[in-house]
Amino acid sequence: MALNGKIAVVTGAANGIGKAMTEKLLQNGAKVTLLDVNETAGKNLMESLQKEYGQEKTLFMKCDVESEEQIKDAFHKTIETFGGMDILCNNAGILDESQWEKTVSINLVAVIRVANLALEQMSKLSGGRGGVIINTASMAGLGPLPSCPVYTATKHGVIGFTRAMGAASAASGYGVRINAICPGFVQTDLFSRIPSKLGKLSHLDDLNQQLIEKFGILTVSEVADPFFELVTDETKNGEALLVVPSRKQYVTFPGLP
Numbered sequence: 689m690a691l692n693g694k695i696a697v698v699t700g701a702a703n704g705i706g707k708a709m710t711e712k713l714l715q716n717g718a719k720v721t722l723l724d725v726n727e728t729a730g731k732n733l734m735e736s737l738q739k740e741y742g743q744e745k746t747l748f749m750k751c752d753v754e755s756e757e758q759i760k761d762a763f764h765k766t767i768e769t770f771g772g773m774d775i776l777c778n779n780a781g782i783l784d785e786s787q788w789e790k791t792v793s794i795n796l797v798a799v800i801r802v803a804n805l806a807l808e809q810m811s812k813l814s815g816g817r818g819g820v821i822i823n824t825a826s827m828a829g830l831g832p833l834p835s836c837p838v839y840t841a842t843k844h845g846v847i848g849f850t851r852a853m854g855a856a857s858a859a860s861g862y863g864v865r866i867n868a869i870c871p872g873f874v875q876t877d878l879f880s881r882i883p884s885k886l887g888k889l890s891h892l893d894d895l896n897q898q899l900i901e902k903f904g905i906l907t908v909s910e911v912a913d914p915f916f917e918l919v920t921d922e923t924k925n926g927e928a929l930l931v932v933p934s935r936k937q938y939v940t941f942p943g944l945p
């Protein structure tokens with residue numbers, strides 16, 4: 689899938705991995721709607737991207753992925769402004785074990801909400817032109833992060849949703865591929881001040897340090913390249929792509945006996 693002229697929507701676009709995804713899409717000729725709850729960071733980023741890539745290439749909208757109404761508005765505005773919607777990066781997420789319901793709401797419930805609303809616009813069965821959805825999961829969606837059981841649960845959920853919805857899309861003829869990217873530790877705001885985000889399990893931060901030593905830390909640019917592969921490679925659907933420093937791997941799952 690060539691990206692020139694394609695239209696993308698990125699949630700959690702103002703910072704970190706979402707910002708790097710946005711830049712990668714723009715560098716390859718796509719137009720991007722940036723969505724984020726952080727209005728100041730989102731507007732500032734849009735202004736600097738407009739200077740670099742041109743006024744007509746980006747749009748920022750304040751949008752909380754917990755709000756169905758705001759997501760619908762953002763998709764309608766994208767289609768009205770750019771003429772369609774081909775790519776969704778379902779990326780917004782938080783880490784806060786002391787707010788477990790909020791974590792489930794943003795990291796899993798909202799990922800499902802945003803994907804379902806996007807499919808209404810993108811599916812060839814409802815007048816869309818097909819495309820691709822990338823859900824940002826985590827390596828914590830593939831194995832346990834003991835200091836973060838709730839975060840781990842949400843990311844396992846995102847991978848299960850991706851695999852099943854990818855298969856559902858293929859079986860139904862939606863024309864939309866659905867993949868998950870599963871980075872290890874990435875240097876972003878989410879990855880800062882970790883002990884304060886672990887609630888009752890803050891005493892387990894030593895285990896995080898052991899995993900960080902074992903797997904290393906990625907930059908956001910190191911996530912953007914494999915992300916680009918998942919967007920453009922038409923053979924990839926229902927995949928979970930693990931990314932750790934100097935290694936990327938499509939994960940295989942055990943079949944049932």
Ligand SMILES: NC(=O)c1ccc[n+]([C@@H]2O[C@H](COP(=O)([O-])OP(=O)(O)OC[C@H]3O[C@@H](n4cnc5c(N)ncnc54)[C@H](O)[C@@H]3O)[C@@H](O)[C@H]2O)c1
Nearest residue numbers: 700703704705725726752753780781826873874876877878
């Ligand atoms: N940093 C890591 O180590 C790491 C590793 C694997 C996966 N991830 C995942 O990557 C994604 C992005 O995280 P990041 O590390 O770039 O974090 P980040 O904090 O740098 O960026 C997250 C962005 O999402 C936005 N956001 C938060 N809640 C939102 C909401 N309700 N609606 C809209 N926007 C919202 C924030 O304002 C922020 O701009 C998350 O899903 C995270 O779980 C992060």
Ligand SMILES: CCCCC[C@H](O)/C=C/C=C\C/C=C\C/C=C\CCCC(=O)O
Nearest residue numbers: 826827828830831832833872873882896
């Ligand atoms: C505490 C920082 C939280 C960062 C969250 C982010 O999504 C990153 C997660 C990165 C890794 C999760 C780590 C481990 C879980 C997966 C597998 C464990 C395998 C153990 C082993 O092989 O030794």
